[in-house]
Amino acid sequence: xxxxxxAIVGRRRLIELLNAxxxxxxxxxxxxxxxxxxxxLSLGSIFLSAExxxxxxIPAQDPARAEVAFRxxxxxQKGTIVIQPHQFVLAATLEYLVVPNELGxxxxxxxxxxxxxxxxxxxxxxHPGYKGCPTLELVNAGEVAITVGPxxxxxxxxxxxxxxxxxxxxxxxxxTRPSVPTxxxxxxx
Amino acid sequence: MWSAEQRRRAxxxxxxxxxxxxxxxxxxQQELTEGLSELIRRLDRLVPGLITDFDARxxxxxxxAMPAAVAERxxxxxxxxxxxxxAEVGPLMLRVVAGGESTAVPVEIETCLQRQxxxxxxxxxxxxxxxxxPEYNYSVERIPDPQQVLGxxxxxxxxxxxxxxxxxxxxxxxxxxxxxxxxxxHEVGHVRDWFLRVTETHRLVIPKGWRSQPDRLGxxxxxxxxxxxxxxxxxxxxxxxxxxxxxxxPELMMKAAELNLDSETHPSPARRIExxxxxxxxxxxxxxxTLKPILDSYADLSRMAWTxxxxxxxxLPQSTTLYAECGNxxxxxxxxxxxxxxxxxxxxxxxxxxxxxxxxxxxxHASDLLTQGIPCxxxxxHLPVDVVTILNAAWFVKVARLQDFGPTLAxxxxxxxxxxxxxxxxKLDLLALKSIEISEVLRGRV
Numbered sequence: 001x002x003x004x005x006x007a008i009v010g011r012r013r014l015i016e017l018l019n020a021x022x023x024x025x026x027x028x029x030x031x032x033x034x035x036x037x038x039x040x041l042s043l044g045s046i047f048l049s050a051e052x053x054x055x056x057x058i059p060a061q062d063p064a065r066a067e068v069a070f071r072x073x074x075x076x077q078k079g080t081i082v083i084q085p086h087q088f089v090l091a092a093t094l095e096y097l098v099v100p101n102e103l104g105x106x107x108x109x110x111x112x113x114x115x116x117x118x119x120x121x122x123x124x125x126x127h128p129g130y131k132g133c134p135t136l137e138l139v140n141a142g143e144v145a146i147t148v149g150p151x152x153x154x155x156x157x158x159x160x161x162x163x164x165x166x167x168x169x170x171x172x173x174x175x176t177r178p179s180v181p182t183x184x185x186x187x188x189x
Numbered sequence: 190m191w192s193a194e195q196r197r198r199a200x201x202x203x204x205x206x207x208x209x210x211x212x213x214x215x216x217x218q219q220e221l222t223e224g225l226s227e228l229i230r231r232l233d234r235l236v237p238g239l240i241t242d243f244d245a246r247x248x249x250x251x252x253x254a255m256p257a258a259v260a261e262r263x264x265x266x267x268x269x270x271x272x273x274x275x276a277e278v279g280p281l282m283l284r285v286v287a288g289g290e291s292t293a294v295p296v297e298i299e300t301c302l303q304r305q306x307x308x309x310x311x312x313x314x315x316x317x318x319x320x321x322x323p324e325y326n327y328s329v330e331r332i333p334d335p336q337q338v339l340g341x342x343x344x345x346x347x348x349x350x351x352x353x354x355x356x357x358x359x360x361x362x363x364x365x366x367x368x369x370x371x372x373x374x375h376e377v378g379h380v381r382d383w384f385l386r387v388t389e390t391h392r393l394v395i396p397k398g399w400r401s402q403p404d405r406l407g408x409x410x411x412x413x414x415x416x417x418x419x420x421x422x423x424x425x426x427x428x429x430x431x432x433x434x435x436x437x438x439p440e441l442m443m444k445a446a447e448l449n450l451d452s453e454t455h456p457s458p459a460r461r462i463e464x465x466x467x468x469x470x471x472x473x474x475x476x477x478x479t480l481k482p483i484l485d486s487y488a489d490l491s492r493m494a495w496t497x498x499x500x501x502x503x504x505l506p507q508s509t510t511l512y513a514e515c516g517n518x519x520x521x522x523x524x525x526x527x528x529x530x531x532x533x534x535x536x537x538x539x540x541x542x543x544x545x546x547x548x549x550x551x552x553x554h555a556s557d558l559l560t561q562g563i564p565c566x567x568x569x570x571h572l573p574v575d576v577v578t579i580l581n582a583a584w585f586v587k588v589a590r591l592q593d594f595g596p597t598l599a600x601x602x603x604x605x606x607x608x609x610x611x612x613x614x615x616k617l618d619l620l621a622l623k624s625i626e627i628s629e630v631l632r633g634r635v
Contacts, residue, residue: 014238098562
């Protein structure tokens with residue numbers, strides 16, 4: 001890949017990469033979901049919603065304890081979930097990404113959802129060589145509840161060329177569903 | 190005194206709780222499986238209808254001119270009728286409703302399971318319901334249709350009505366692909382058996398002299414029929430799912446039983462493994478170089494299993510020797526008919542439902558993807574890969590290629606620790622489940 005580092009990957013190039021299997025987005029996005037430098041991604045079916053619970057607080061030094069503060073919801077294909085005003089929900093993309101070492105990117109809310117108040121709290125960084133369904137940290141920043149469901153085109157993957165080629169193992173590698181912060185596994189140290 | 194009034198009060202309480210359970214489930218519609226939603230919709234129409242009908246009939250008795258004793262008798266009969274209806278529908282319904290929220294089951298495979306059930310019993314138009322059991326228990330059960338049981342009060346039955354079939358599974362195993370293989374293979378195999386009437390039309394040869402001994406005869410027939418139905422479900426599982434029917438079986442069985450331990454309902458895991466190896470070899474899987482050593486090792490594990498005497502768990506009343514005697518009569522009788530049953534199942538099964546060794550290259554390709562940490566639910570033409578290929582591929586990786594999968598998670602030696610091994614298997618399960626989800630999404634698009 002000879003493109004300049006950090007450059008946005010154009011639509012034609014994206015389609016070439018997808019057709020060649022160098023970049024995989026599974027299930028494959030229909031053509032109308034591929035833009036200039038972006039691929040629309042949709043919501044998966046599993047959600048972890050933060051609940052008011054008996055947990056006093058989550059110590060930042062021990063993020064694994066966050067698990068007790070979340071409640072899991074698994075939706076069938078046509079199911080929906082209501083995200084209340086100011087509620088924080090972890091979700092994951094339906095699409096499983098297999099990113100080559102020469103590409104990286106960011107996950108960003110789509111503006112349609114952003115304008116309704118639903119935002120991906122942090123622009124998730126997808127590192128080169130990533131395999132998995134990125135976790136989305138959704139917050140309803142508006143004053144009205146928002147209903148979403150599996151398959152909703154909620155965010156976009158902005159692809160950038162990377163200037164290094166290095167395989168990288170991560171504790172979140174091969175994730176297929178949202179996950180709360182975890183302790184570092186031995187092999188990821 | 191247990192008067193009609195007392196019975197009515199107790200019944201009202203029971204109906205109130207049934208109604209409250211339905212309402213509570215209805216309030217969480219979004220978190221129910223498709224099948225359970227259908228059941229709740231039906232109960233929601235029926236329970237209020239039943240209560241209204243009961244009241245109307247009670248009041249008719251009250252307002253009619255008749256001696257008090259006759260009114261009391263009629264009211265008692267009315268109560269008994271409704272008590273019987275509730276008793277028939279209630280317990281299983283509540284079990285299903287309690288375990289049927291989508292968080293408790295592998296909701297990702299629900300549409301796939303429904304499709305398998307539709308193929309297994311094409312004209313029966315069944316709705317399948319997945320529900321979680323608190324025990325290590327896999328089963329399939331026909332649910333009495335509430336519309337038929339309670340529907341005498343609810344007017345005509347809608348034309349869209351589908352009968353119900355409930356699949357139970359252990360909640361902790363909901364993400365384990367062994368479970369999915371058992372559900373789609375063995376449990377759907379029972380549905381195929383009910384539809385194709387293999388067990389129903391099979392005649393056991395009764396040992397000489399036992400016809401005049403009702404105790405022996407009863408146990409022998411119940412036991413024999415149960416074993417035949419399990420054997421038939423295993424045969425259908427092998428024929429429709431291929432090797433995964435066998436590969437997933439032992440470790441699920443081992444949680445509940447020893448290799449050679451029989452029960453009144455199921456032959457021992459060893460007997461089932463021997464049968465499955467035989468069926469798979471007859472289908473030609475034994476000639477595939479990648480599978481031959483695996484099938485050979487399972488054959489060694491279960492060699493001569495059908496010649497072994499019965500071995501029963503301690504809790505059965507073996508002291509009378511009656512059970513052991515009956516079991517030892519069942520073993521040779523079932524063993525004698527295995528080939529016949531296999532032939533019948535193969536003949537009855539539509540060709541399109543048969544798994545074939547000619548598809549094994551697809552399985553190997555899918556297993557290559559999995560070892561690289563890539564879901565295998567979509568093929569190179571962007572079409573959905575069928576669930577049989579996905580499950581076979583995942584199990585093939587588990588049994589033969591875990592070493593190749595380890596490095597994807599930076600685990601060069603997956604056997605280094607039990608924790609690593611568990612993590613690796615769980616990741617593989619989720620990758621297979623994701624593959625099924627991808628395949629189902631693509632199928633939905635088509």
